[in-house]
Amino acid sequence: MERPGRLLLVSELRVRNAAYDVSLGRSMLTWKRRTSSPVYHPFRPSVYHSVSLSEIVSVREEEEENIGGQRDDGSWKKIREREGKYCRQAFTVLYVERCRQHRWRCAEVTFTCPEETLCQRWVSSIREQLAAATFRPKHLLVYINPYGGKRQGRRIYEQKVAPLFAEAGVATDVIVTEHANHARDHLRTEAELKKYDGVVCVGGDGMFSEIIHGLIWRTQVDGGVDPNCPEESLLPCSLRIGIIPAGSTDCICFATVGTNDPVTSALHIIVGDSQPMDVCSVHHNNLFLRYSVSLLGYGFYGDVLTDSERKRWMGPARYDLSGLKMFLTHHYYEGTVSFLPARGIMGTPRDASRCRSGCVVCQHNGRLLSERSEKYELEETSEGDSDGEWRTIRGKFLAINAASMSCACPRSPKGLSPAAHLADGTTDLILVRKCSRFNFLRHLLRHTSKDDQFDLAFVEVHRVRRFRFAPRHCQSDSDLELDFLGNSKRQIFSQICRDHPACGCAPAYSSWNCDGEILTHTAIDVRAHCQLIKLFARGIEEPAVFEDLTSPCAI
Numbered sequence: 001m002e003r004p005g006r007l008l009l010v011s012e013l014r015v016r017n018a019a020y021d022v023s024l025g026r027s028m029l030t031w032k033r034r035t036s037s038p039v040y041h042p043f044r045p046s047v048y049h050s051v052s053l054s055e056i057v058s059v060r061e062e063e064e065e066n067i068g069g070q071r072d073d074g075s076w077k078k079i080r081e082r083e084g085k086y087c088r089q090a091f092t093v094l095y096v097e098r099c100r101q102h103r104w105r106c107a108e109v110t111f112t113c114p115e116e117t118l119c120q121r122w123v124s125s126i127r128e129q130l131a132a133a134t135f136r137p138k139h140l141l142v143y144i145n146p147y148g149g150k151r152q153g154r155r156i157y158e159q160k161v162a163p164l165f166a167e168a169g170v171a172t173d174v175i176v177t178e179h180a181n182h183a184r185d186h187l188r189t190e191a192e193l194k195k196y197d198g199v200v201c202v203g204g205d206g207m208f209s210e211i212i213h214g215l216i217w218r219t220q221v222d223g224g225v226d227p228n229c230p231e232e233s234l235l236p237c238s239l240r241i242g243i244i245p246a247g248s249t250d251c252i253c254f255a256t257v258g259t260n261d262p263v264t265s266a267l268h269i270i271v272g273d274s275q276p277m278d279v280c281s282v283h284h285n286n287l288f289l290r291y292s293v294s295l296l297g298y299g300f301y302g303d304v305l306t307d308s309e310r311k312r313w314m315g316p317a318r319y320d321l322s323g324l325k326m327f328l329t330h331h332y333y334e335g336t337v338s339f340l341p342a343r344g345i346m347g348t349p350r351d352a353s354r355c356r357s358g359c360v361v362c363q364h365n366g367r368l369l370s371e372r373s374e375k376y377e378l379e380e381t382s383e384g385d386s387d388g389e390w391r392t393i394r395g396k397f398l399a400i401n402a403a404s405m406s407c408a409c410p411r412s413p414k415g416l417s418p419a420a421h422l423a424d425g426t427t428d429l430i431l432v433r434k435c436s437r438f439n440f441l442r443h444l445l446r447h448t449s450k451d452d453q454f455d456l457a458f459v460e461v462h463r464v465r466r467f468r469f470a471p472r473h474c475q476s477d478s479d480l481e482l483d484f485l486g487n488s489k490r491q492i493f494s495q496i497c498r499d500h501p502a503c504g505c506a507p508a509y510s511s512w513n514c515d516g517e518i519l520t521h522t523a524i525d526v527r528a529h530c531q532l533i534k535l536f537a538r539g540i541e542e543p544a545v546f547e548d549l550t551s552p553c554a555i
């Protein structure tokens with residue numbers, strides 16, 4: 001509740017023919033029903049409402065005929081008739097309302113005023129407060145992938161998102177992509193980034209990946225940093241990124257907002273939320289391969305992705321079919337994993353607590369790592385080595401997964417690494433050793449239940465700042481030479497074995513699944529960069545202790 005001295009406006013206004021005391025403070029708008037009886041009445045609608053100014057979408061003056069269902073009792077109408085002129089005496093406030101499962105919707109309330117000048121004062125005071133919120137975006141660059149997920153990106157944007165941006169006065173330049181990497185290349189070289197307060201992608205994780213590749217690359221090149229050098233500290237990107245989910249997995253949206261809902265995402269963009277996020281760079285020797293924010297998976301998830309790419313026409317169901325096929329195939333791979341454990345930071349991958357809105361672990365580690373990197377820069381020491389000792393594990397693995405965040409998604413609401421953090425500068429390295437099909441199934445099923453997927457003898461998890469992987473039969477450069485059809489020898493070898501399961505030989509190599517894209521190399525060097533990008537999100541909110549179950553969208 002705001003202190004009376006801090007109030008900007010206080011008036012008696014009407015909402016649906018009932019009198020309300022309405023007050024505008026520097027942080028809240030509240031409306032409280034005037035009631036003659038102090039006795040609680042169970043069937044009367046709620047008497048006290050408040051909305052944070054930071055969650056107001058917009059305010060608009062109403063034409064008289066627009067005040068649907070809110071005809072007054074005639075007293076104020078008489079005044080208007082006496083004055084014999086048309087006047088605007090009502091205004092509508094659009095604001096964020098929380099629904100179940102982290103969904104937001106845009107609710108509205110119309111206030112009728114006794115006179116036009118008062119109405120104008122209210123509208124201009126609220127608009128002044130909104131304009132003072134400099135963190136809200138005014139101009140956005142929007143990329144739509146018309147072919148992601150169920151091919152609904154364009155319709156979702158036009159029907160659900162564009163009207164909200166227009167209502168909130170957010171200007172947009174919209175580009176519907178014409179081919180893969182269109183958005184990435186446009187951001188890298190052409191886009192006039194200074195004009196914008198953020199970039200929005202309408203699509204899935206693959207589309208988001210294009211956006212970060214364009215933005216991160218551009219930021220490094222403009223700042224004189226060589227993206228091919230794995231030892232370089234990368235420069236953080238200044239533009240925030242919004243995700244309107246329209247893909248197949250949408251795990252980045254789900255893990256940063258808590259739901260895959262275009263309206264919820266659009267509202268997080270409008271109110272100007274900001275969520276920092278870690279990014280892993282992936283190199284092969286001194287060659288930059290890709291950035292990753294969610295899953296880097298070798299073995300099971302690499303094979304699922306490779307197989308599912310051939311079934312793209314099936315849409316999101318391709319992952320279920322390929323998942324089942326790869327589970328039955330049960331391939332394991334030999335190799336060496338070396339990693340640099342994250343030392344001296346808060347949090348472990350086996351914690352019961354989760355990364356949530358305003359996460360203290362992310363704040364603490366973010367501060368610590370930026371102080372450390374400043375110190376090491378001064379001392380001209382390599383940041384990685386000063387963290388501690390490298391550890392090496394050699395073995396046969398069904399899966400090697402690195403999750404830089406939980407990777408929660410509708411398929412697995414707690415994700416691959418439930419206690420991973422969005423912005424703590426680390427990634428959780430999960431090693432699933434060769435085991436029976438039955439045991440692997442137990443591990444997989446635990447992604448969908450309350451049971452701990454790491455509490456199994458053949459699974460280990462380490463929170464790391466950096467790791468490397470080399471397959472046992474490490475390919476020479478000639479393995480990667482292409483034949484006349486563009487296939488590498490490694491691909492052909494894998495193909496022969498997959499096509500002849502009866503010969504009993506498993507392929508020597510899997511592929512890395514990097515946020516849903518296949519990497520061209522198997523020997524990789526991965527480094528986590530703390531809080532390199534920012535999203536228009538706030539992390540998953542803890543549910544309110546007393547949820548308003550009478551709210552229309554709570555049902």
Ligand SMILES: Nc1ncnc2c1ncn2[C@@H]1O[C@H](COP(=O)(O)OP(=O)(O)OP(=O)(O)O)[C@@H](O)[C@H]1O
Nearest residue numbers: 148149177178179203204205206207247248249250
């Ligand atoms: N116009 C286009 N035509 C063809 N491909 C495109 C186009 N625009 C973008 N792409 C590519 O489509 C791929 C998949 O897109 P997207 O991530 O939106 O959907 P998805 O793969 O179904 O979802 P998810 O990544 O969440 O599983 C991306 O890798 C992107 O590079």
Ligand SMILES: CCCCCCCCCCCCC/C=C/[C@@H](O)[C@H](CO)NC(=O)CCCCC
Nearest residue numbers: 205249251294295319323407412444447515516
């Ligand atoms: C037999 C029952 C088993 C049930 C097991 C369910 C386990 C689900 C874990 C889901 C992890 C998703 C990780 C996210 C990866 C994304 O970066 C990537 C791009 O969108 N998606 C995939 O690679 C798509 C990967 C899809 C995997 C199925």
Ligand SMILES: [Ca+2]
Nearest residue numbers: 278404421426
């Ligand atoms: Ca992390």
